[in-house]
Amino acid sequence: xxxxxxxxxxxxxxxxxxxxxxxxxxxxxxxxxxxxxxxxxxxxxxxxxxxxxxxxxxxxxxxxxxxxxxxxxxxxxxxxxxxxxxxxxxxxxxxxxxxxxxxxxxxxxxxxxxxxxxxxxxxxxxxxxxxxxxxxxxxxxxxxxxxxxxxxxxxxxxxxxxxxxxxxxxxxxxxxxxxxxxxxxxxxxxxxxxxxxxxxxxxxxxxxxxxxxxxxxxxxxxxxxxxxxxxxxxxxxxxxxxxxxxxxxxxxxxxxxxxxxxxxx
Amino acid sequence: xxxxxxxxxxxxxxxxxxxxxxxxxxxxxxxxxxxxxxxxxxxxxxxxxxxxxxxxxxxxxxxxxxxxxxxxxxxxxxxxxxxxxxxxxxxxxxxxxxxxxxxxxxxxxxxxxxxxxxxxxxxxxxxxxxxxxxxxxxxxxxxxxxxxxxxxxxxxxxxxxxxxxxxxxxxxxxxxxxxxxxxxxxxxxxxxxxxxxxxxxxxxxxxxxxxxxxxxxxxxxxxxxxxxxxxxxxxxxxxxxxxxxxxxxxxxxxxxxxxxxxxxx
Numbered sequence: 266x267x268x269x270x271x272x273x274x275x276x277x278x279x280x281x282x283x284x285x286x287x288x289x290x291x292x293x294x295x296x297x298x299x300x301x302x303x304x305x306x307x308x309x310x311x312x313x314x315x316x317x318x319x320x321x322x323x324x325x326x327x328x329x330x331x332x333x334x335x336x337x338x339x340x341x342x343x344x345x346x347x348x349x350x351x352x353x354x355x356x357x358x359x360x361x362x363x364x365x366x367x368x369x370x371x372x373x374x375x376x377x378x379x380x381x382x383x384x385x386x387x388x389x390x391x392x393x394x395x396x397x398x399x400x401x402x403x404x405x406x407x408x409x410x411x412x413x414x415x416x417x418x419x420x421x422x423x424x425x426x427x428x429x430x431x432x433x434x435x436x437x438x439x440x441x442x443x444x445x446x447x448x449x450x451x452x453x454x455x456x457x458x459x460x461x462x463x464x465x466x467x468x469x470x471x472x473x474x475x476x477x478x479x480x481x482x483x484x485x486x487x488x489x490x491x492x493x494x495x496x497x498x499x500x501x502x503x504x505x506x507x508x509x510x511x512x513x514x515x516x517x518x519x520x521x522x523x524x525x526x527x528x529x530x
Numbered sequence: 531x532x533x534x535x536x537x538x539x540x541x542x543x544x545x546x547x548x549x550x551x552x553x554x555x556x557x558x559x560x561x562x563x564x565x566x567x568x569x570x571x572x573x574x575x576x577x578x579x580x581x582x583x584x585x586x587x588x589x590x591x592x593x594x595x596x597x598x599x600x601x602x603x604x605x606x607x608x609x610x611x612x613x614x615x616x617x618x619x620x621x622x623x624x625x626x627x628x629x630x631x632x633x634x635x636x637x638x639x640x641x642x643x644x645x646x647x648x649x650x651x652x653x654x655x656x657x658x659x660x661x662x663x664x665x666x667x668x669x670x671x672x673x674x675x676x677x678x679x680x681x682x683x684x685x686x687x688x689x690x691x692x693x694x695x696x697x698x699x700x701x702x703x704x705x706x707x708x709x710x711x712x713x714x715x716x717x718x719x720x721x722x723x724x725x726x727x728x729x730x731x732x733x734x735x736x737x738x739x740x741x742x743x744x745x746x747x748x749x750x751x752x753x754x755x756x757x758x759x760x761x762x763x764x765x766x767x768x769x770x771x772x773x774x775x776x777x778x779x780x781x782x783x784x785x786x787x788x789x790x791x792x793x794x795x
Contacts, residue, residue, distance in 0.1 A: 370635050370683040372665050374693040396681060400637050400665070405685075416661065416694050418635040420670075420685015428639040429681050 266452045267466065270473040271309045273448055274441075278311055278319035282329075284476040286342055287354045289468070289517075293525050299338040301524045308469045356487055357479050360507065363487045364392075367405040368422050371415040375399065384413055394486045396429050425492060434493035438484055442498040445477050449505035456512055464520035471513040478506045531717045532731065535738040536574045538713055539706075543576055543584035547594075549741040551607055552619045554733070554782075558790050564603040566789045573734045621752055622744050625772065628752045629657075632670040633687050636680040640664065649678055659751045661694050690757060699758035703749055707763040710742050714770035721777055729785035736778040743771045 285305055290297040299320065306316055320340060323329045328346035332339045342350065356363065371393065373384055385395050387410040393403035401409075405419040452474070456462070462470060481502070485493070490500045550570055555562040564585065571581055585605060588594045593611035597604045607615065621628065636658065638649055650660050652675040658668035666674075670684040717739070721727070727735060746767070750758070755765045 367685065368683060370637070370681070372635070372637070372662055374691070375662055397637055397640055397664070399662070400681070402681075414691040414693060416635070416665070416667075416691060417688040418633060418683050418685050419688070420632065420683050423682040423684070426639070426679040426681060428679060 266455050266462070267308055267470055267473060269448045269451055270470070270477055273444055273477055276309060276311060276476070278306070278315050279323050280480065281306060281309070281311065281472070281476055282316075282319055282323060283346075283350050284479055285472055286329075286346075287350060287357065287479075288472060288475045289521055291342070291351070291354070293521065296332075296339050296341045298524070299340065302340070304465065304524070305468055305472055308466065309473060353479065353483055357475065357482060358507075358510075360503075362489050364404050365489065366422065367420055369393075369401075369403045369405045369407060369417055369419045370422075371401040371403065371409055371413075371417045373399040373401075373413065373415055384410070387413065394433070394488070396432060427494070430492065430494045433488060434485055434497050434499070436494075438481065439494060439497060441481055442502055445481060446498045446502050446505065448477075449474065449502060449509060452509055453505060453512075456509070462513070462516060464516045464523070467513045467516035468520045471510060471517045474506055474509045474513070478502060531720050531727070532573055532735055532738060534713045534716055535735070535742055538709055538742055541574060541576060541741070543571070543580050544588050545745065546571060546574070546576065546737070546741055547581075547584055547588060548611075548615050549744055550737055551594075551611075552615060552622065552744075553737060553740045554786055556607070556616070556619070558786065561597075561604050561606045563789075564605065567605070569730065569789065570733055570737055573731065574738060618744065618748055622740065622747060623772075623775075625768075627754050629669050630754065631687065632685055634658075634666075634668045634670045634672060634682055634684045635687075636666040636668065636674055636678075636682045638664040638666075638678065638680055649675070652678065659698070659753070661697060692759070695757065695759045698753060699750055699762055699764070701759075703746065704759060704762060706746055707767055710746060711763045711767050711770065713742075714739065714767060714774060717774055718770060718777075721774070727778070727781060729781045729788070732778045732781035733785045736775060736782045739771055739774045739778070743767060 282302060285297070285302060286295075289305075299316075302320070303313055303316055307313075320329070320331070323346075324331050324340070327343055328349065329340045330343050332341075371388070373381070376384070376399070381399055384399075388395065388401045388403075391403070391410055392407045393401040393409070396402050401415075403409075409415055409417065452470070482499070485499070490497055493499060547567060550562070550567060551560075554570075564581075567585070568578055568581055572578075585594065585596070588611075589596050589605070592608055593614065594605045595608050597606075636653070638646070641649070641664070646664055649664075653660065653666045653668075656668070656675055657672045658666040658674070661667050666680075674680055674682065717735070747764070750764070755762055758764060
């Protein structure tokens with residue numbers, strides 16, 4: 266199961282570390298030993314040297330902070346790291362997409378590229394999705410940036426045209442999702458029929474499940490299934506992910522209890 | 531009063547003829563004698579030769595049809611002329627703008643100019659207003675052309691930004707409206723205080739009032755006042771026009787009764 270999920274494509278080590286922080290470290294106080302990270306990542310095929318380089322770079326770029334106690338290194342997310350990565354956590358473990366109707370369609374005056382880009386960034390931060398140049402979709406309640414001079418209509422959407430769906434859920438992402446769906450289904454089958462995984466396999470596998478899910482989920486907006494192309498595998502993957510997370514958590518948490526020592530810390 | 535309204539700018543003779551058809555001829559069976567047209571337009575300063583040329587051109591271009599009875603020429607709108615000019619009639623005499631909420635905002639996929647222009651024409655025919663390239667506003671019930679693959683949201687509009695108001699009601703048009711408003715207000719004052727106009731002055735004046743109004747009204751979409759820039763004079767002009775039309779109609783209709791002969795024809 267670990268090989269199947271690890272084999273879905275290159276693992277970006279820095280990103281796996283961020284996944285571990287969100288999935289296992291933040292709920293346990295926020296600080297993790299380098300050795301714990303090494304034990305979780307080793308079975309994915311991540312070499313100790315690759316882990317060291319990734320930790321060094323994350324610390325150098327200000328996302329994590331290292332502390333030493335004797336010969337042991339510990340890491341925690343910096344305030345910048347928490348600000349950057351924590352907001353996605355709610356979305357990763359949510360049972361359904363967060364955005365819902367009634368909707369708001371907002372349009373900006375045609376403007377030069379640079380101005381449009383600046384508005385697009387501000388609108389994205391405010392929770393809107395640019396579905397065409399200068400055209401934004403959001404929940405009806407979403408505020409728009411001060412000074413953005415937009416036409417705004419609040420109400421109900423008709424069925425979305427295919428060009429919007431394809432823009433929100435590109436074919437390449439659907440293909441990645443389909444591969445993940447297949448791997449997750451295979452994991453559920455194996456978990457259902459085979460022997461239970463040992464605690465260390467469980468934490469590694471849970472990390473991989475969340476990591477693969479997170480990497481695809483955050484590539485598209487948090488919209489209901491009917492905003493994506495016909496047959497979109499996103500919500501089926503979500504169901505697999507939540508089921509696997511629930512099934513793997515008892516042994517995985519047992520392993521984490523051991524690794525993090527007695528609670529409360 | 532006639533001089534004031536005639537002096538607001540060049541009178542396009544062909545267009546004044548169309549105004550007369552809508553205001554006086556269609557309600558009386560649709561056929562008018564050349565001499566009647568000459569009597570209405572003479573006092574506006576339109577020369578007989580200019581009238582003849584305009585009638586000749588309108589007939590040559592297929593908008594009107596000439597018939598002769600003895601030495602007298604008669605004109606009626608062709609079916610093409612009726613199709614082209616009659617739909618505006620309802621709008622010209624309406625007590626309020628026809629378009630109302632709830633609204634619909636529709637957006638097209640970004641496309642090359644030629645495709646966008648074709649869609650804009652089809653959307654305009656279907657009663658939508660292009661408020662930015664590829665972005666259309668309409669009443670929520672308006673249908674969209676078959677095959678137009680649009681994002682459509684139905685609901686309520688926030689206050690419109692100034693750039694949309696300026697696009698819907700350009701400053702040059704507001705200035706023209708302000709001049710018309712002043713002239714119409716002066717006419718109402720004069721009518722209220724001076725002697726009543728003779729029947730022939732009344733039909734000439736009523737024609738001019740409707741003509742000036744029609745020429746400005748049809749330059750902007752049929753939207754409520756809050757879609758236009760602050761201080762927009764359109765609805766104040768409408769009130770003047772309707773009041774003047776009502777005040778001038780008894781003597782003007784008396785003149786038309788005379789000119790068209792005993793009803794029914």
